[in-house]
Every structure is written in structure tokens, then in C-alpha cells.
Amino acid sequence: MLDKRASIRAVGAILMVGSVVLGMTACGGSSSDSVKVGLITKTDSNPFFVKIREAAKAQADKDGAELVALAGAFDGDNEGQVAAIENMVGQGVKGILITPNSSTGVLDAIKKARDAGVVVIALDTATDPEDAVDATFATDNKAAGVSQGKWVRAALGGKPPQVVMLDGTPGGTVDTFRHDGFLEGFGITNDSPEIVGQENTNGDQTKAQTAMENILSRAPSINALYTINEPAAAGAYQAISSANRTAQITIGSIDGSCTGIADVKSGKVGGTVLQFPAKMAELGVQAVVQFAKDGTKPSGFNDTGSMLVTDKPFPGIESKDTAWGEQNCW
Template identity: 70%
Template structure:
């Protein structure tokens, strides 16, 4: 059982949302036939932050799909990666605004369960995007990347590219306890073929997926582990920051860098040799399918269920035998579609 958020915590979350509310409420003109009513369908979207490019793309795709469906999208976000209280406050805010469905990329897979339950009890359909809840059936449905599989792909490519060289692995993780972070981390180890705590892992730092933090973390790690030759990164900003530190140390030919995201910037970094390979996700697909599911539910009562894998694809210009991959030309045409 999870404790209800305190009044003080909710107030803090609400304050954190003030900035998001200023720009996040976006709609379109016209109305939609919702189960025989002329009332416009309202869809709420709660992302982890409003600045990470992944969530920006997701929000833009959700807005476009809502516009095309004649629905109104109300977008809110946490103040920072890990702002669970802000997301709880956002859910309560959206319910009070009368949304019929909420799409959420949860910061904590378990910390928002009470808020989600309250929303569902009020008749609001709740769909997780990008990150599954724990348990998974705490929401009506999930549209997301299989992040364990994405991590496996990264690990397999880094291992295969390293070849017979004895590995010295550094891991630049995201946010401690995050579900996506855990799945990608565990998947990388599985794909690489090493256990947690193995001697081959010579360094590990949390970066919150931030480029500047990742660069600082990598600079520090290189002081302790100058022989590093295999690098796991939670996302492409972390990979870009790590590369700057590696370049500054004159070790670009020594370290094999893998990542996950598949942004257009990330694909360009693969093309330019900043990242060796990345695993592309499809946030636009998550958002589009989520909006469509809410609209369909309101219009005819069809409720989505279960986990829908929106796919992932290894992108690299240095393919290895036995691993399915696409080159950066394909990646540039499909980035974050």
C-alpha cells in the first residue's frame, strides 16, 4: 500500500506545475461527438518534464493527433526528472478540469498509484506512455518501448564491437529507481553478458539523463578508470556529454559508446561518430496511439488494455553480424516517428 501524498507535498507539486500550466494548456477549435454529446473530448497529458527533447516530441505528436481528432489536449509536466509530487498534482488538476482520459509518462512506477486510482475511480481512463506502472494493470493500458529489449540491443552491439578485447565497462545511468532506467541498465548487462557487480564494470554514475551532468560524471570516472573501453548510456544527451569528456581526454578511439533514444540529433551524432550506435524509440507513435485510444473510448466505449510495444530499432553505420540494424540514412528519415 502506498501512503496518500501530504497536503504540503501536493502544494509543492502544484507550485511546480504553475509554469507548466502557463504554456501547457493547448486546444483546438470545434467540438466532437462524444457518445452522442456535443461536448469536446478532453485529453490530459502528463510528462516527466517539459524540456527533455523526447517528451517535447511526445507532446507535439499528442497535440497534432488531438487536433486531427477534434479533441482538446491539456499538457502538464513535472518540474524535473523524478518530480513524482508534481505528477500527482497534475493528475488531480486534470481530473478537476474534466478530462475523460489521461496519458502519463510516470516518473515513479509506483509512487503515483493512489492518484491514478482516484482518477480511474472518477471515470477517467488512464494510459501510461513510455514507462509502465508497477503493477502494470494500475493503468488501463500502456503504449511504450520495451526498454529491457532496447538495453539488450545496446549491450549486444557494444560487446560485439569490442570483440575479443577485455572489457572495462562504465555505466552512465539515469535516475535511481526509475523503471525505464532499471530496464535499460539490466538489459545492457544482459546483452553484454555480464552480471551486476561484475569486475568488468569499472565505474558507474547517475546522470538524470542530463548532458552536462554526464560530462562531469565521465570526467570524474576517467580519473578513476582511464582504461574504460565500453560505455553504456541511459540516453543520447548522456552519451553526448560523455563523448565531450572522452574527447577531452584524447580517448575517442578507445571507447565504444552505445545509447538509446533515436532522436534526430542522436542519429546525427551516430553519423558523425559521437555515438557508435543508438536504439531508436518511437514516442510519436506512443502519443498518437494514446490519444486515439482515449478518443475511441469516449466515442464508443472501447477500452484499451495490456502492454503495446511501440517498437525499437538499432541504428548504426558499423553493423555487426547477427544483429538487426539500420543505418543513419534510415534513422534520419524515421527519427522519433
């Protein structure tokens, strides 16, 4: 375990150097007293986190700051994120923006960072407890889950529901809030007999496809599908399409990527809840720069909003169509 941690830290240090150089180049050089802003995402491949990184970089450039960007090696890589926090504190960042892979696993490292005078802000994923960080800029993920659940239930009409839950990664507040919100919106509980299958996918398309293939083989009458995010929805759709059951199963999701909106427009996914990751990143960077300027710290949970996007609206469920989604996707 010690060798593994050392290896992760070494890789993190190399990535961090590259990030700092990138920030200096983009700004045309930087002074020794420029503000360093750290960003740690769950992965560097998921389009959602790519958008966060791009938006944070653009805002840092606009504010004359340097962005130091790192990511976990995979969704659930808590150890890599802990190492990244420690590295960033050593680099003298004024603030760290983090989308924690585990809402509890990074708490000790966050406390050490805050004790060292670094402001820490959670983006997208709240810590548990929430006040382990100075502030959170994120989607109200329970509300997003409720929107998905209400829409999927309405789309079934009067059909007796047989629901599958394709969850994300255990231990993350995003996963818990979206899951619980969907159940609330749909009108069932974890113990309801309407749930005929449930798998963790880490929000990964390939894992979701495999999980859905396995579930379809043992629960052929599924008609409603909750997905943690759009990559999971895309993977599930591949399995459903291969089984010739696309007309049978209603798929709901959450994200709002342009790819996801295209899947809604084409009918692969019935509806998705669009988030605003760029807003999370921009507000986070602005807060760190403000803290560096005058010591003002952000606080509390700050909802960055969400909106259900579907071309099949139902009365009483707020939504926008895919034309709007195409104008606001990321």
C-alpha cells in the first residue's frame, strides 16, 4: 500500500507541474505572487469533469490566476485525490476546488489543508458532513433525481412499473442524493417490489452496458430505468437495443452534456436533467480569488441549478425541450 501511495503521489506531482506550466503559458507569464487555484476532479475523462476543468481554466485566466488541475485515476480513486490535496498544499495554492470521489474518504486531508490556511470548496459532490469544506457549489442532486423520477413515472402511464436502478459509486453524496431523489419522485422506496434490479456502474458506459445485459437476462419485463448519469444511460441503451427492447423501456438520466441531449432528441433516452458544471467552476475560482484578495470565505451550499430536458413533456413537471437543451448543453 505504501508503494502504491508513493507511486500515485509521484504521478500527481508530474501532472501538477504540467498544469502549472499550462497556466503560466496561457496568461503570458505569471508573477511570483499570483493566486494559485487547485482543482481536483474525480477523473479527467468524463465530459462533465472536462467541462469543469475547461471552465475553471478560463475563469482563472480571466482573473489572472494559475490553475493547478489534477484528477483521480478512476471514479472512486480516493487515495489519488488525497495525494493531490497534499501536493497542492505543498505548492502553496490559496484554495482547492474538489469533486470528491468519496464524500468521507478525503475529510482528513481536507482538514489538514484548511488548517494550513487553504480555503476548500466542493464542486458537484458535497462532502459528508457538508461543513467539512468551506462551501459547496453544486447541483441540488436530490432535486435532480426527483425530476428524473417524476418524469419516468409519468412516461409509464398506467403500466405497472418494473424498475432498474443503475447507480454510480457507493459512498458519494451525488450518488445517494440522485438515487433517493429518483425514488421520491417516482413514488417508491428502496424496499419496494417494483425495483427488480440494481447495480453500481461507477458512471461508466462499459460497466453500465454489462450490468444492463446481466439484468435483462434475469428480469425481461423491465419497463423503467434510472441512470446515475448519461454515460451509464448510453451503456444501458446499447444493451437494451441489442436485446430489441427499446420500445419497452423508458430511460431517464442526469447530466446535460451535448451528447446526452442528442440522445434525448433521437429518442434513445426519454429525458435527462441538465446541470451547469461551468457555473460551478466559475463560481469556485472566483471565490478563491476573492479569498486571496481580502480574506472573504465562501460558505454553505450554493445550488447552481438544473432543468429536465425532454421532448415528451407532462403536465405539472417543469421541463424544456431539446432545442433549449442544445443551447445550454456542455
